[in-house]
Amino acid sequence: MTAETTRSLAEYQPIFTPNARRGLRSPVMRWLLAPSAAAWLALLWLSAGERSLALCVAPRATLVAGFLANLEAQLAAIERGRWAAEWALMIVAMMFPLLVPMVGHVSARSFASRRERSVVLFMVGYALPWAAAAGLSSLALVIARAAFQTLDIGAFAPVVCCALAALWQVSAAKVRAVNRCHGTVALRPWKPGADRDAIAFGLLHGTRCVGACLPAMALPIVGGAGLAQMAAVFAILLAERAREKPQYQLSAAAFLLLGLTTLPI
Amino acid sequence: MAVRIRKSVWSLPHGDPILSWYRKAVEELLKRPVTDPTSWRYLAAVHGVPENMSTPSAAAKFWDQCQHQSWFFLPWHRGYITAFEAVIGKTVSDLGGPADWALPYWDYSESLAANPKARLMPPDFFDRMIGGKQNALWSRRASVSNGDFNLDNSTVTLHALTFQKFSTAVPGAPAGFGGPETGFHTGGGPNGGLESLPHNRIHTRIGGDSGFMADPATAALDPIFWLHHANIDRLWEVWRNQGAAFKNPGTANWLTNVSFNMHNGNGKPFTYNSRDMLDTTKVLHGYRYDKVPVPQPLALETLEVAMADERAHPELAGANEGPISLQGDVTHTEVPLVQKMTTRSFLESTVPTPQHVYLSLENITGVGAPGDYKVYIDMPDDNKEPMLAGVMTTFGLERASDPNRGHGGSGLNHVFDITELAGQLGLTDGSVSRLKVSFVREGVTPSTTESVFGLESVQPARRESNINVGRVNLFYD
Numbered sequence: 001m002t003a004e005t006t007r008s009l010a011e012y013q014p015i016f017t018p019n020a021r022r023g024l025r026s027p028v029m030r031w032l033l034a035p036s037a038a039a040w041l042a043l044l045w046l047s048a049g050e051r052s053l054a055l056c057v058a059p060r061a062t063l064v065a066g067f068l069a070n071l072e073a074q075l076a077a078i079e080r081g082r083w084a085a086e087w088a089l090m091i092v093a094m095m096f097p098l099l100v101p102m103v104g105h106v107s108a109r110s111f112a113s114r115r116e117r118s119v120v121l122f123m124v125g126y127a128l129p130w131a132a133a134a135g136l137s138s139l140a141l142v143i144a145r146a147a148f149q150t151l152d153i154g155a156f157a158p159v160v161c162c163a164l165a166a167l168w169q170v171s172a173a174k175v176r177a178v179n180r181c182h183g184t185v186a187l188r189p190w191k192p193g194a195d196r197d198a199i200a201f202g203l204l205h206g207t208r209c210v211g212a213c214l215p216a217m218a219l220p221i222v223g224g225a226g227l228a229q230m231a232a233v234f235a236i237l238l239a240e241r242a243r244e245k246p247q248y249q250l251s252a253a254a255f256l257l258l259g260l261t262t263l264p265i
Numbered sequence: 266m267a268v269r270i271r272k273s274v275w276s277l278p279h280g281d282p283i284l285s286w287y288r289k290a291v292e293e294l295l296k297r298p299v300t301d302p303t304s305w306r307y308l309a310a311v312h313g314v315p316e317n318m319s320t321p322s323a324a325a326k327f328w329d330q331c332q333h334q335s336w337f338f339l340p341w342h343r344g345y346i347t348a349f350e351a352v353i354g355k356t357v358s359d360l361g362g363p364a365d366w367a368l369p370y371w372d373y374s375e376s377l378a379a380n381p382k383a384r385l386m387p388p389d390f391f392d393r394m395i396g397g398k399q400n401a402l403w404s405r406r407a408s409v410s411n412g413d414f415n416l417d418n419s420t421v422t423l424h425a426l427t428f429q430k431f432s433t434a435v436p437g438a439p440a441g442f443g444g445p446e447t448g449f450h451t452g453g454g455p456n457g458g459l460e461s462l463p464h465n466r467i468h469t470r471i472g473g474d475s476g477f478m479a480d481p482a483t484a485a486l487d488p489i490f491w492l493h494h495a496n497i498d499r500l501w502e503v504w505r506n507q508g509a510a511f512k513n514p515g516t517a518n519w520l521t522n523v524s525f526n527m528h529n530g531n532g533k534p535f536t537y538n539s540r541d542m543l544d545t546t547k548v549l550h551g552y553r554y555d556k557v558p559v560p561q562p563l564a565l566e567t568l569e570v571a572m573a574d575e576r577a578h579p580e581l582a583g584a585n586e587g588p589i590s591l592q593g594d595v596t597h598t599e600v601p602l603v604q605k606m607t608t609r610s611f612l613e614s615t616v617p618t619p620q621h622v623y624l625s626l627e628n629i630t631g632v633g634a635p636g637d638y639k640v641y642i643d644m645p646d647d648n649k650e651p652m653l654a655g656v657m658t659t660f661g662l663e664r665a666s667d668p669n670r671g672h673g674g675s676g677l678n679h680v681f682d683i684t685e686l687a688g689q690l691g692l693t694d695g696s697v698s699r700l701k702v703s704f705v706r707e708g709v710t711p712s713t714t715e716s717v718f719g720l721e722s723v724q725p726a727r728r729e730s731n732i733n734v735g736r737v738n739l740f741y742d
Contacts, residue, residue, distance in 0.1 A: 105436075108436045108437065108581065109436075109581065109584075109627075109736065109738070110581070111581055111584075111603055112580065112581070113603075175669075176668075176669045179668070179669055179670060179671055179672075179673050180668050180669070180673050180674070181673065182671060182672055182673035182675070183668055183672065183673020183674045183675050184628065184673070184675040185628060185675075185735065186587070186588050186627060186628040186735025186736045187736070188586065188587045189581070189584035189736070189738075190584070190586060190601070193586070193587060
């Protein structure tokens with residue numbers, strides 16, 4: 001057996017532990033890290049042509065009228081294709097590296113003859129909760145932006161997102177959510193149960209991931225904070241998965257600092 | 266001061282004051298408030314926090330730290346019991362006892378020819394009343410007579426000493442002597458060899474269905490816990506003493522990257538990592554064991570088994586249809602085998618000619634203390650006696666099944682090396698299509714119900730237990 005066949009079966013671990021590092025050379029890691037790296041590059045390319053998120057809408061007589069006008073303008077400004085692409089790239093860039101242990105789990109528990117199939121089904125299941133989260137949070141985002149613009153405090157939206165993320169980091173719910181992200185379930189190995197279980201586990205893990213990470217991703221979702229801030233959020237998420245006893249107070253402080261960097265000077 | 270010498274509890278001469286001073290110190294520690302880092306309840310909570318107890322914010326980084334199913338199992342517990350020894354030692358000294366008090370160990374694996382009482386708990390621990398008051402060394406345990414907790418050969422076995430590798434982290438392969446590679450990890454996944462046997466089984470046998478020792482959250486409340494862990498700590502020294510091939514991990518991830526928080530004998534906090542635990546004479550006050558014998562030279566076939574984890578690139582060769590609930594005395598499941606192992610996969614390669622065969626039990630979840638299970642394998646309908654593959658220990662089951670804890674409720678895993686048995690069954694020659702796996706329940710002894718003086722508020726609930734095995738796999742390596 002050659003070194004090339006060494007596995008990245010790191011499911012007992014979060015990530016970047018000795019076992020997982022060995023796996024950096026493995027096909028499973030490449031399967032996840034290469035798309036992630038490509039997504040980061042694509043986001044970098046897209047951000048080069050970033051358009052301003054601020055919309056100029058003529059003042060209205062009342063707050064409600066102003067809000068509705070801003071909402072209408074926000075909805076009209078959405079480029080659906082670009083919106084979907086940015087969401088997809090963000091998920092691939094930020095979440096795929098976090099999937100290493102679970103893909104390792106699915107891979108090792110699948111017969112070689114159906115390994116790729118199981119992993120793909122798991123990934124499809126994983127993507128569905130994120131797709132739902134993308135739709136719902138985008139709607140919330142459009143409303144929030146319209147409200148911020150109506151109140152003329154749009155520039156403070158990123159710092160509000162960071163403050164909310166920091167609050168989430170120190171909540172008991174966050175700890176539970178991250179702990180559940182480390183959970184695996186028994187997967188039936190033979191068809192047809194194997195297909196169903198791979199998708200179901202993807203759905204379960206995706207749902208857990210959304211719960212643990214979505215509030216922290218408020219800043220990148222709001223947009224306009226730049227790729228550097230997005231990378232910073234990614235680093236925080238990566239660090240908390242890499243340890244079983246994450247320093248949540250530390251990451252909350254990091255979010256607050258991150259928020260300060262977005263304040264208009 | 267010279268390093269302290271930890272002695273076998275059964276080697277102590279009748280009337281030796283070590284245990285009577287231990288009793289007096291425990292009485293003293295029981296009086297201290299739970300917020301005092303040198304109190305009995307605080308020290309026990311460092312291992313695990315009982316269900317009905319909340320963690321004060323000042324204790325957050327000290328409590329609930331015990332490392333299980335992890336390669337930190339041995340170094341963490343070494344620091345823990347030595348800190349405990351420091352607290353007890355200081356208390357003994359303050360009470361007017363010797364300044365060099367050392368924690369004795371209970372060598373239940375000692376040859377019965379050398380010590381017929383080796384497997385019995387010393388009387389100092391099981392007499393409930395002494396001098397008209399409750400014995401502080403007595404605790405809530407399985408209800409047995411004369412300290413006989415039925416520690417049979419399968420419980421006190423030292424087979425773990427044959428593992429040459431300290432650690433692995435590859436699913437399907439045994440986790441080595443010391444446990445799988447993890448970060449800070451309070452439970453869930455596969456046990457290391459020593460942790461599984463004899464460590465887990467001793468906990469289960471002494472704890473019974475609801476005794477303190479049965480649950481990591483309450484185990485350290487029992488004074489015998491510390492003698493049990495002193496012996497486990499000694500066995501680490503025995504393992505290392507077998508030769509240069511038996512060595513601790515040398516990577517920074519084990520040696521220095523993860524630190525633990527503890528208090529010393531004066532109640533002052535300190536941190537330590539695995540590297541600090543390598544030389545027992547330099548751990549806090551320093552200690553040695555009176556006996557660290559080298560086991561008999563290993564037989565060739567044993568060495569071969571010990572080498573099994575050296576390959577550690579196992580490939581899934583068979584698995585049962587789905588999760589099973591273990592009910593009644595015996596539960597069977599069948600494991601269909603892959604008839605033709607694929608030789609190439611985009612994700613991973615496969616093993617064309619296996620040299621090792623592992624039976625892997627995964628995602629073992631449940632509640633309560635169901636006791637251990639003996640796991641047998643045979644061919645379906647061949648009318649031959651099933652063969653013992655191993656013992657599935659369940660200590661820490663409920664903790665490992667809790668989705669809110671660090672491992673996300675994935676449960677426990679066990680891996681048995683069945684290479685020799687597989688050869689006898691012809692598993693790998695392609696003529697066998699199914700393997701029958703049987704789980705034989707051993708049951709647990711009901712525990713005593715009397716409350717323990719000073720620990721009345723800690724009453725583990727006796728409740729119905731249940732246990733499920735998520736998957737039964739066959740791996741070829």
